[in-house]
Amino acid sequence: MDTQEVDSSSIFTCTRCGFCCHGETTVSLSSYDQKRMAAALGLSEEEARERYWRVTGNVVQMKVVEGHCIFYDDVLQGCSVHEGRPERCREWPLHPSMLHDHNNYLTITESCPGLNKEISYEEFCKKLELILQKKATAEG
Numbered sequence: 001m002d003t004q005e006v007d008s009s010s011i012f013t014c015t016r017c018g019f020c021c022h023g024e025t026t027v028s029l030s031s032y033d034q035k036r037m038a039a040a041l042g043l044s045e046e047e048a049r050e051r052y053w054r055v056t057g058n059v060v061q062m063k064v065v066e067g068h069c070i071f072y073d074d075v076l077q078g079c080s081v082h083e084g085r086p087e088r089c090r091e092w093p094l095h096p097s098m099l100h101d102h103n104n105y106l107t108i109t110e111s112c113p114g115l116n117k118e119i120s121y122e123e124f125c126k127k128l129e130l131i132l133q134k135k136a137t138a139e140g
């Protein structure tokens with residue numbers, strides 16, 4: 001299987017269900033995530049920090065409102081800052097840990113309706129490995 005032939009849509013297509021946006025914590029924002037998000041919001045990083053981020057020591061995360069990420073919008077059925085979302089959100093649910101932990105794969109697959117459940121775990125892992133290799137090569 002050639003890495004050029006595999007893209008994430010072969011194993012995942014987001015349904016914008018918002019399940020991954022719910023919870024009492026959110027992902028941490030790298031300095032790059034902070035810059036990208038502030039730009040997408042049309043704000044300075046300081047303004048974005050005041051309005052949308054929770055800062056604990058050196059950890060910067062998006063605030064949580066009513067049990068979900070501050071950027072989750074029920075009307076939009078998804079992220080209101082989609083273009084500026086953090087890298088971790090861009091990657092989800094295709095997490096490398098799924099390659100080595102079948103139970104983790106099952107847990108994530110049960111909670112995410114966008115994952116392709118018609119292929120075997122082995123086929124999923126092959127495709128995810130190729131996607132991750134392709135990404136690493138592009139970054140690197």
